[in-house]
Amino acid sequence: MEEKGLILRCIGGLYTVKMPDGRYLECKARGLFRKDGFSPTAGDWAIISREGEAPVISRVLSRKNTLPRPPVANIDRLILVFSAAEPAFNPGLLDKMLAIAAHAGIDAAIVITKTDLENVGDYLAIYQKAGYPCLAVDKDHPGTAKAVKGLLVEGINVLCGNSGVGKTTLLNLIMGTQLETGEISKKLGRGRHTTRVIELYEYNGIYIGDTPGFAALDMEEIRMDIDERELASCFREFAQYKGCKFSDCRHLGEPGCEVKKAVESGEISASRYASYQRLTEEIKRLSKWPKK
Ligand SMILES: Nc1nc2c(ncn2[C@@H]2O[C@H](COP(=O)(O)OP(=O)(O)OP(=O)(O)O)[C@@H](O)[C@H]2O)c(=O)[nH]1
Ligand SMILES: [Mg+2]
């Protein structure tokens, strides 16, 4: 007999799968996945069959999208969590993650945490103007975290960001849970990788995923599988400027560029445009080398 379930997490090769009747099964994946180099992951819809008594994942249904890092499938909303301080706000990394999400067809929203430590009003305005839902939260004002509930959508929501930005703290505030959180290393000014596995939690009929935070350096190294010519389409606020002189304008200094004009007039934020230039350079640099 075959049944379909949703993979909530994987620890040491053992998957926890939620079945339609509410049961949770602990399953291994069938050996042939390893041969194919394919790994089932949280967010996957898995076909479970019985081998003897033990339930096994025999197949995974095709994914509507997938985020390479952290590896989660079928995301309905990616919530990028960035702190105002400790670790310091990093708009370049945020813009990179937004571009990766856009390219993967994943809808994104932004939460800026720790606004008790630093004022990020300018950045809130920049991302809201760019067309992203963007909220500021401070863990000691629970109302701000409750507002994040308004960002959640049906299906699978996933929190993602650097270690120590406060993803698990936010999840606890939303769900009233007491999942483990960790202090920031004072010496290094970054998180301690408290959350170790990706896990989807059930909350009021939807799912919210907590993920292990990136180390700041890892994020810099995340490879964007985006073609240079596709990058502009991953900056959503560029899309409304259609009147560039050249129909294939890349907005990098060509004459008669409407996007550049919008940057000069302040319609498009200078920091977003600087990220676009920097990511273009990054893609060019990496494409000189064969893929790992
Ligand atoms: N001042 C302040 N501290 C916060 C806020 N939110 C979280 N923190 C603190 O930041 C630290 C890290 O929080 P976590 O929730 O463990 O961070 P995380 O993003 O889950 O980190 P990883 O699991 O390592 O990826 C904890 O000491 C929290 O108390 C906030 O709004 N303001
Ligand atoms: Mg955590």
Ligand SMILES: [Zn+2]
């Ligand atoms: Zn242009």
